[in-house]
Amino acid sequence: MFGKRSAQGTSAGSPAPAPVYRPEPAQRAAPAQESAVPVFDTSLAPPAFSAAPPPRRPEPVMPEVKSEDYYQTKSVIFGALIEAIDLSQLSRLDPESAREEIRDIVNEIISLKNFVMSIAEQEELLDDICNDVLGYGPLEPLLARDDIADIMVNGAGRTYIEVSGKIQMTNVRFRDNQQLMNICQRIVSQVGRRVDESSPICDARLPDGSRVNVIAPPLAIDGVALTIRKFKKDKLTLDQLVKFGSISPEGAEILRIIGRVRCNVVVSGGTGSGKTTLLNCLTNYIELDERVITCEDAAELQLQQPHVVRLETRPPNLEGQGQVTMRDLVRNCLRMRPERIIVGEVRGPEAFDLLQAMNTGHDGSMGTLHANSPRECLSRIESMITMGGYALPSRTIREMICSSVDVIIQAARLRDGSRRITHITEVLGMEGDVVITQDLMVYNILGEDANGKLIGRHQSTGVGRPKMWERARYYNEEQRLATALDAMERSPDAGQG
Numbered sequence: 374m375f376g377k378r379s380a381q382g383t384s385a386g387s388p389a390p391a392p393v394y395r396p397e398p399a400q401r402a403a404p405a406q407e408s409a410v411p412v413f414d415t416s417l418a419p420p421a422f423s424a425a426p427p428p429r430r431p432e433p434v435m436p437e438v439k440s441e442d443y444y445q446t447k448s449v450i451f452g453a454l455i456e457a458i459d460l461s462q463l464s465r466l467d468p469e470s471a472r473e474e475i476r477d478i479v480n481e482i483i484s485l486k487n488f489v490m491s492i493a494e495q496e497e498l499l500d501d502i503c504n505d506v507l508g509y510g511p512l513e514p515l516l517a518r519d520d521i522a523d524i525m526v527n528g529a530g531r532t533y534i535e536v537s538g539k540i541q542m543t544n545v546r547f548r549d550n551q552q553l554m555n556i557c558q559r560i561v562s563q564v565g566r567r568v569d570e571s572s573p574i575c576d577a578r579l580p581d582g583s584r585v586n587v588i589a590p591p592l593a594i595d596g597v598a599l600t601i602r603k604f605k606k607d608k609l610t611l612d613q614l615v616k617f618g619s620i621s622p623e624g625a626e627i628l629r630i631i632g633r634v635r636c637n638v639v640v641s642g643g644t645g646s647g648k649t650t651l652l653n654c655l656t657n658y659i660e661l662d663e664r665v666i667t668c669e670d671a672a673e674l675q676l677q678q679p680h681v682v683r684l685e686t687r688p689p690n691l692e693g694q695g696q697v698t699m700r701d702l703v704r705n706c707l708r709m710r711p712e713r714i715i716v717g718e719v720r721g722p723e724a725f726d727l728l729q730a731m732n733t734g735h736d737g738s739m740g741t742l743h744a745n746s747p748r749e750c751l752s753r754i755e756s757m758i759t760m761g762g763y764a765l766p767s768r769t770i771r772e773m774i775c776s777s778v779d780v781i782i783q784a785a786r787l788r789d790g791s792r793r794i795t796h797i798t799e800v801l802g803m804e805g806d807v808v809i810t811q812d813l814m815v816y817n818i819l820g821e822d823a824n825g826k827l828i829g830r831h832q833s834t835g836v837g838r839p840k841m842w843e844r845a846r847y848y849n850e851e852q853r854l855a856t857a858l859d860a861m862e863r864s865p866d867a868g869q870g
């Protein structure tokens with residue numbers, strides 16, 4: 374009946390495998406399938422991305438609640454399918470043919486085992502099974518949606534998503550922890566990593582560029598925790614941020630000037646507040662002829678300029694060797710004749726090297742950092758340098774910060790889920806032992822509407838001649854800066870919540 378199809382010369386002779394889910398890594402090499410889902414632009418991708426993304430369903434749909442019966446039926450059919458099919462042969466087919474092959478066999482199984490189901494149910498089951506065999510199983514419908522920012526799987530039974538800044542529970546569930554673990558394993562193996570009991574923490578990426586973190590038992594007590602920051606192919610632009618009210622039009626103009634006149638910028642904000650998005654927006658204002666080097670833990674930035682070198686850190690291997698830290702990358706950058714250095718996330722002693730780079734002729738360098746206010750951002754930089762083992766007096770570190778960082782841009786995710794740029798702050802210098810800063814723009818929350826949405830306003834602080842004035846003059850942007858500051862001061866309201 375379901376003899377292994379065209380299995381000559383392969384594992385056809387081996388005993389039928391147990392009906393468990395076993396991913397086929399070789400399938401990753403299949404050519405990309407036409408899909409309505411935005412696909413990662415491979416021209417920007419490092420070599421590890423050359424493998425095609427798994428086939429995705431063209432119609433993004435939210436899974437409905439499925440009955441226990443459905444899962445039982447699926448489990449039986451899945452088991453029979455795995456016994457019938459030769460996975461290594463399947464992996465050689467293109468996704469469309471593989472899907473057809475699975476379709477034929479599943480239809481045969483359904484009629485042989487006398488399962489009664491409607492055509493629609495049969496189609497749904499087929500999609501589910503194809504996703505399990507060829508893709509990322511129950512995650513597929515979520516991965517196909519572009520409105521999701523994060524997918525958070527807390528063990529087999531619970532999956533949450535973040536949409537429009539709000540976390541929602543979904544009906545997605547995995548057959549069991551083993552299926553979830555297999556999918557995690559498949560994801561991380563694509564970038565040459567491994568996750569299991571002996572190395573239960575792993576960072577990776579999906580072929581489309583989405584950032585992935587897996588933490589497995591025994592560290593994750595209730596089953597594997599998988600977190601995916603969905604990659605947005607069409608990154609948000611400053612104009613879109615203005616449309617969303619994240620920044621006022623006048624504030625956006627100041628940000629453009631900041632990018633253009635090569636201010637050294639730190640984008641500060643909490644987790645998921647939009648730091649990387651903002652950093653990416655700022656890089657749009659870098660000149661096409663500048664040599665830019667980016668250093669990231671997981672490549673998320675998408676620079677449009679042609680002269681960009683993208684670097685990525687590497688965790689240690691199982692023997693604890695081969696680690697390349699952010700600090701190594703930033704230091705190496707300095708020997709690569711960069712004009713600007715962009716550090717995806719500053720979180721350790723590389724802060725020292727980035728400041729030094731900012732200070733030594735790499736104007737316009739940028740980085741992001743986790744902090745809840747511009748003030749906290751300054752003290753975080755200081756503590757990162759101190760913890761890096763530099764025996765420098767704190768005054769020296771502060772002086773170094775003052776002479777390196779020009780502007781801190783603060784991003785925040787507010788309690789109604791909206792993301793706002795809450796401060797554009799200049800670092801002026803030292804007064805005694807204290808770093809003096811000056812806000813050019815702040816976001817003030819004025820109240821809340823009937824739907825619980827916060828109402829606020831981006832307001833100028835009335836600074837007429839910011840510290841970046843001289844810089845703006847040097848780049849012939851003085852008039853533009855003056856106009857923007859003026860407009861910001863006159864603007865009665867912008868960036869309504």
Ligand SMILES: Nc1ncnc2c1ncn2[C@@H]1O[C@H](COP(=O)(O)OP(=O)(O)OP(=O)(O)O)[C@@H](O)[C@H]1O
Pocket residue numbers: 521522523602603605609614617619642643644645646647648649650651792793
């Ligand atoms: N102003 C905005 N308005 C709406 N959505 C936004 C805005 N900024 C960012 N986002 C979305 O929010 C999500 C998180 O953004 P981003 O990755 O930039 O955050 P982050 O602060 O870098 O997060 P992390 O701390 O995890 O690195 C993304 O899906 C992004 O598209």
Ligand SMILES: [Mg+2]
Pocket residue numbers: 648649650718741
């Ligand atoms: Mg980020």
